[in-house]
Structures are given as C-alpha cells and as structure tokens.
Amino acid sequence: MRLNLAKYLMIAGMALGLAACATKGELGQDAAGVVGNGINAQPGTLAEFQQVIGDSVLFETNQTEVNESGKALLRKQYAWLVQYNVTAIQIEGHADERGTRQYNIALGARRAASIKKYMTSIGFTGTIGTLSYGKERPISLCDNISCWSQNRRAVTSVVSK
Amino acid sequence: MIRSISKLLVLCAFIVSMATAAAALVEVKIDQGNVDPLVLAIENFSGNNGKEAGLGQNVAAIVINDLRNSGLFAPLNQNIFLETSRPANQKPNFANWRPTGAKALVTGRIVMQSNGNIAAELRLWDVLSEQQIVGLQYSAQPRNWRKLAHQISDTIYERLTGEKGYFDSRIAYISETGPKDRRVKRLAVMDQDGFNNKFLTAGNDIVLSPRFSPKRQEVTYISYASGQPRVMLINVDTGQRELVGNFPGMSFAPRFSPDGNKVVMSLQNGANANLYLMDLRNKNMQQLTKGSALDTSASFSPDGRAIVFESDRDGKQLLYIMNTDGSNVRRVSFGGGSYSTPVWSPRGDLIAFTKLVGGQFLIGVMKVDGSGERILAGGYHNEGPTWSPNGRVLMFFRETRGANGGPSIWSVDITGRNERQLKINGFASDPAWSPLGQ
Structure with a gap:
C-alpha cells in the first residue's frame, strides 16, 4: 500500500x-x-x-557521514516534506561498484541510517524507512570516479502524504 | 605406482599426506608455478552398437575436458593414437601407446542395461608397467550420463593425484542480463563445467550471494522480493523456497554451518551490521557479534568450531576469526589494503579472500593464522572466491569495466596457475561450489 x-x-x-x-x-x-x-x-x-x-545525497568514498552540502540538501528536503505534509519517507542507500557485494549492502544501509538520523535531528517527525541496494542499482555507468561519486548516494522517496 | 604426484600436490597445498613414497613410474612435478601436466591417452569408450558407441564418445569427451581443465593433465589428441580398437577383454598393446608419450591410458565400454540404465566400465592403465590400476563399473539413469562421466573423471583424478576430485559437483551462481542500471538477476545452478544450467528464480527480484548446503540439495541466498533483502532457502531440485526468519530489517550474507543445520548471517540494525547464527531446526537465533561495526561475510571452519568474517571495526575491512559462540575474536589479516569475503578452505588450512589494494580487487589465500598470504588472481575487479570440494581450485567472478561491462566466472588453481573462464551465456557472478557428488 x-x-x-x-x-x-x-x-x-x-x-x-x-x-x-x-x-x-x-x-x-x-x-x-x-x-x-x-x-x-x-x-x-x-x-x-x-x-x-533533489532527492539524492552523495557521499565520499567509503564514507557514511553526511557532509555540509548533503545537510543543506536535507534541510531543503525537510522544508518541502513539511510544506506538503509528507508523513512517511524511505531512504535508499547505495554504494559504488568499487567494493565487495555484502559489505556494500551494509555500507548503503549505514548511509541511509545517517540520513535518517539527520532528518530526525532537524525535526522530521514522520516515519523514516531505510533500505540498502549496495552496488546493485547504479545510476551512473562509466568506470571512473565521476560516475562512482554519483552512485555513492542515499535517495529520499516519498511514501505517503 | 603412480603415487609420487600425490605427494607433490599435497606438499603444494600445505597438507601432510599419507601418500606412500612408492617407486614412481609416472610423475608429475608440481612446484609453485611450474607444473608439467601428466600426459595421458583417453580412448572413446566402446559400445556394441551405435547408441552405446556414441555415448562412449561423449563420455570420453567430458573426461578429457575435465582432466584438461584441471591443469594437472594433458590428454593427448586422439588423432595420434596408433591403436583405436581391440577385441573385448583384451589388454591394450602397450607397444602402441609408449611412442605417444602417454604415461597413463584410459579405456572403457558402455553397456545399455536391460532396466534402461547405462553402465560404464572404466579401466585405467599404467603404460610403462603395463598394469591395470583401476577397473570399475558405474551405472546411472540415462539423464545422469554427464554426472556418470564426471564420476569417472574424479576416479582418474583421485587415483593419479592421491586427492579427491571435484568434477561431480555443481555451481550455484547469479545469472545477469540487461543494462547495468537495471540488471536482471536470476539464481541458477549448473554443473561445474557449465552444462545442465537451470534457472531457479524468474528475475523479478534482485537475488544475490547463493551458498550451497554442505548436506542437502539446498541453497541459501538473499532476495529483495519483500522489499528488504532477506535470507532465503531454496531446494534446487524442487524449487521450493522459504524465508529464513522474518526480521524487521535487512538480513544478508548467509552461509551454512558444515552440518547444514545452521545459517550464519548479517542482520542490519540502523548503522550497524552484526552476525547472528540461526538454527534451522528450531529457528533459534544467537547473536555472535555486538557493537557499531559492519560485520559480514561469515564463513565456518570445516570442523564447525570457528567462523572467519570481515569487519570494519578497526577502521577498514579486515578479517577476523572467532569461536562459533562469538568468543575469542582475533584479527587475522595484517597486510596492506583491505580484506573482504573470507572463505574457509574445505581442508581447513587456508582462507581465501578478496583484497582491495592500489585500486585493484585481487583474489588471494592466507593460512588461518594470517601468514603466508599469496595473491592468485589480479586485475580491475575480482571478487567472491569459492572453494572446489577438494580445496585445490577457487572460482570467483571478474567484472569488466564500463557501462557495458559485467561479471564472468573464472577459476584458478591454489598455486595461482591455470586461470580460466567458465563458458556461460551472458554475465554471471557470485559462484558457489557444491560439495562433491551434490
């Protein structure tokens, strides 16, 4: 549902x-x-x-902490979510292809958890689900750092208003 | 006796063997990185009619392929044979075989039995001593004729090397099709030589990391079917599936205990992933690791007393061993770079791993105390080793670069020799080797 x-x-x-x-x-x-x-x-x-x-916060290699530009984006997301009375969101964590499969699943989950923690800290009171796709769902497909940096991301999606 | 080869092989694998140092008529010299494969001649198995003879030719082709792919044998081209047939029950004329350079000769016969089964008679000869060193009969249902041929390969391998073979075994893996950002992943099984491929899932959901049960025709893997990745169990014969525990968050990286009764796995809790052990018989869960690290990729020692796993608890991915109850955790990897996907050898003496160093992903092995690290395969991206049932060969997957790149399955000997790609249609990743005979 x-x-x-x-x-x-x-x-x-x-x-x-x-x-x-x-x-x-x-x-x-x-x-x-x-x-x-x-x-x-x-x-x-x-x-x-x-x-x-913008629904995607990017991360540095092997990092799971949200950086300042990520926090700025999350504040914009928060304002929008509040404005449109969104009560439930899901955060999908992802990793780039330069890691092993199981670890990347855990890494993506930790990224999603970081987003959840920050969103909660700035006052989002709705439900926040988290999920990780590891390296299984890249959006940028080349084999250099410009693509890998796009794939190290956590994507916020609206579940319900 | 063709026995000294076994001693050498075994030395290579750091195993103390019971091999007898008998006088050697046939010898394969195996050093680290320098092996002279044993030259042998494999005749087509004979038959009393076209059907039997045709099957005999196919069986021989499988045996030739198995033994050649092992890297330890050099089967001769049949075109140079001087003797191609002989009356039933007559010994080969070894004067015809010595000039070929063959040290061993394989002959055989196929008989269709009255109950519909096929029977294969194998004879292995020592060419120099002119003695029969194996005489065995096999039978199988017709649909299992490839399995029968692999069993013949295993017999020859074992008799000539002193070690168990690995040819009568299967590989569970993930078949991958479609573009990289929308890859369709399907769980599949095939024979270790790539034949008899069978898909077990339809491709609607992401499935990853299959692992064979050591005891039953079962594979544990993870599926995103419910949204979250969850540990599943599937019977590879019937296709029947079940969820292994309905946990609120993600469960992943499962692997069986050696008795097949338990599964160790990672459960994600917020920012942390910890290892848990589930008893499949009563669904009891035991937490093995605690703390704020990412602990994953657990693998049992073959005696079931210890578990090797990877963790970032010391700042990067490294390998650790603990007792099966979670006690006595100690770090085992100390080299440069980081270490991932540890897998304990079925012999118990080595741990295979993926090593990330200098922008490359390598496959290597180390002793269980962390010493004696050796890199067996290198390049842009190699990942996820799995052991052959006899602990002599590793399979892993290798990704090629770029938007059109993808994974394929490769194997390499534990000496680092004989790297070869398994022929499979499309992309394939996450290989998992079955036990022998499964």
Whole structure:
C-alpha cells in the first residue's frame, strides 16, 4: 500500500506534466514559461522533489557521514516534506561498484541510517524507512570516479502524504 | 605406482599426506608455478552398437575436458593414437601407446542395461608397467550420463593425484542480463563445467550471494522480493523456497554451518551490521557479534568450531576469526589494503579472500593464522572466491569495466596457475561450489 501511494503520486505528477504540456502549446511562452525547466516539476509533485529539490545525497568514498552540502540538501528536503505534509519517507542507500557485494549492502544501509538520523535531528517527525541496494542499482555507468561519486548516494522517496 | 604426484600436490597445498613414497613410474612435478601436466591417452569408450558407441564418445569427451581443465593433465589428441580398437577383454598393446608419450591410458565400454540404465566400465592403465590400476563399473539413469562421466573423471583424478576430485559437483551462481542500471538477476545452478544450467528464480527480484548446503540439495541466498533483502532457502531440485526468519530489517550474507543445520548471517540494525547464527531446526537465533561495526561475510571452519568474517571495526575491512559462540575474536589479516569475503578452505588450512589494494580487487589465500598470504588472481575487479570440494581450485567472478561491462566466472588453481573462464551465456557472478557428488 505504501508503494501504491507512491505510484499514485507519480501518476498524478505525470498527469500534471502532461496537462502542463498541453497548456504550453496553447499559451505559448506565457504562464507555462514560469515553470522554467520543469514541465514535469509542478509544485508538490514527486517530480519537483526529485528534480528541483533533489532527492539524492552523495557521499565520499567509503564514507557514511553526511557532509555540509548533503545537510543543506536535507534541510531543503525537510522544508518541502513539511510544506506538503509528507508523513512517511524511505531512504535508499547505495554504494559504488568499487567494493565487495555484502559489505556494500551494509555500507548503503549505514548511509541511509545517517540520513535518517539527520532528518530526525532537524525535526522530521514522520516515519523514516531505510533500505540498502549496495552496488546493485547504479545510476551512473562509466568506470571512473565521476560516475562512482554519483552512485555513492542515499535517495529520499516519498511514501505517503 | 603412480603415487609420487600425490605427494607433490599435497606438499603444494600445505597438507601432510599419507601418500606412500612408492617407486614412481609416472610423475608429475608440481612446484609453485611450474607444473608439467601428466600426459595421458583417453580412448572413446566402446559400445556394441551405435547408441552405446556414441555415448562412449561423449563420455570420453567430458573426461578429457575435465582432466584438461584441471591443469594437472594433458590428454593427448586422439588423432595420434596408433591403436583405436581391440577385441573385448583384451589388454591394450602397450607397444602402441609408449611412442605417444602417454604415461597413463584410459579405456572403457558402455553397456545399455536391460532396466534402461547405462553402465560404464572404466579401466585405467599404467603404460610403462603395463598394469591395470583401476577397473570399475558405474551405472546411472540415462539423464545422469554427464554426472556418470564426471564420476569417472574424479576416479582418474583421485587415483593419479592421491586427492579427491571435484568434477561431480555443481555451481550455484547469479545469472545477469540487461543494462547495468537495471540488471536482471536470476539464481541458477549448473554443473561445474557449465552444462545442465537451470534457472531457479524468474528475475523479478534482485537475488544475490547463493551458498550451497554442505548436506542437502539446498541453497541459501538473499532476495529483495519483500522489499528488504532477506535470507532465503531454496531446494534446487524442487524449487521450493522459504524465508529464513522474518526480521524487521535487512538480513544478508548467509552461509551454512558444515552440518547444514545452521545459517550464519548479517542482520542490519540502523548503522550497524552484526552476525547472528540461526538454527534451522528450531529457528533459534544467537547473536555472535555486538557493537557499531559492519560485520559480514561469515564463513565456518570445516570442523564447525570457528567462523572467519570481515569487519570494519578497526577502521577498514579486515578479517577476523572467532569461536562459533562469538568468543575469542582475533584479527587475522595484517597486510596492506583491505580484506573482504573470507572463505574457509574445505581442508581447513587456508582462507581465501578478496583484497582491495592500489585500486585493484585481487583474489588471494592466507593460512588461518594470517601468514603466508599469496595473491592468485589480479586485475580491475575480482571478487567472491569459492572453494572446489577438494580445496585445490577457487572460482570467483571478474567484472569488466564500463557501462557495458559485467561479471564472468573464472577459476584458478591454489598455486595461482591455470586461470580460466567458465563458458556461460551472458554475465554471471557470485559462484558457489557444491560439495562433491551434490
């Protein structure tokens, strides 16, 4: 049921995106232009959370502590979650491919736990679930540091409002 | 007697053997990194009709492939044989075999039995002494003909090296298909030579790290089917699955105890991963490690008295050994870099591991006191060794770089020789070797 809600939100986001798209055609550069780079990023949508706020905190190699830019991002996430009355989130921890499989699962979990701890410390009172995919779900696929740094991440997703 | 080879092999593996130092007619010199494979001739097994003869040819091909892949034998090309057939029950004419350079000769016969089973008769000959050194008959249901051939390979290997073979065994592994960011992973089993592949899961969920039961046709692994990674058990014959304990968080990195009755695993609790032991018979859980570290990749000693595992408790991934009740923890890895995925040898004398150093992932072995470290395979990314049932060969997986890169399964002898890739369709990772005969 948690997934269903998330799915619903995503579909709602897509529908809004489509609507915006259709509107944009009619109104030219007018109102739709205000959205700027995000026809998919209507306020309050998952798309906005992912693309405008940013859902991923990055980590240094083998590190699990949230750095200052990560904390800044989490504060933005927190403000958005509060604004839209989000009561449950899930944090997915990930590791880069330069580690062994089991350890990376534990490492990703520790990253997710770090995010949970910080979100709680700045006042998020909703439910925070954590999960780790280790190195099993990279988003950046090259074999150098520019990609590995993108893959060492913890992703916040909205579970329910 | 063809026995001194066994002594050398065994010295190589740091094992004290009971091998008798009999006068040697056939000898394989095995040093660290320098082995002269034993030259032997393997005839096609004969038959009284086309069906039997055809099977006899296939059986011989498997035996040739097994023994050649071991790196310890050099089967001759059959084209140079001077003698290709002889009346039943007649000894080979060894004058025809000595010029080929073969030190040993394998002959055999296939007979279709009245009950539908196939029977294979194996004879192993010492070419120089002109003596039969093995005469054995095997039988099997027709669908198990490959297994029968592997058993013949094991007999020859054991008789000529003095050590148990490993050919009649299987590999559980993870088959990987699709793009790197959306890899489909399926649990699969195959014979150790890559044949008889069978998929056990459909690919809907991420599955990882299979480990064979030492006693039963079972594999423990982890699945993300429920959302969280959880330890599972599957019967490889029936496909029946069950969850091993319904824990609130992640459970991962399972491995059986030597008696097959318990599974050691990591449970994640917030930022920490600790090791637990579950008794599969009554589901009792015993916590083995405590504290704020990431403890994982546990592996039992073959006598069931100790567990080797990896932990970052001292700041990076290192190897530790403890008693099975969690007491008497001591560090065993002291070299540079970090150490991961320890696996205790079935002989009890060595621990294989993945070593991370200088941006490379290496496969190595060390003695159980941490001394005598040797690197057996290197490169960009090698990971996850698993032991052959006789403790002479390691399999592991090797990842190639980049967006289109992926893993494949390789094997290497514990002397660091004879590195070879297992032929499998698509990508494959996380190999786990079964016990002999399983």
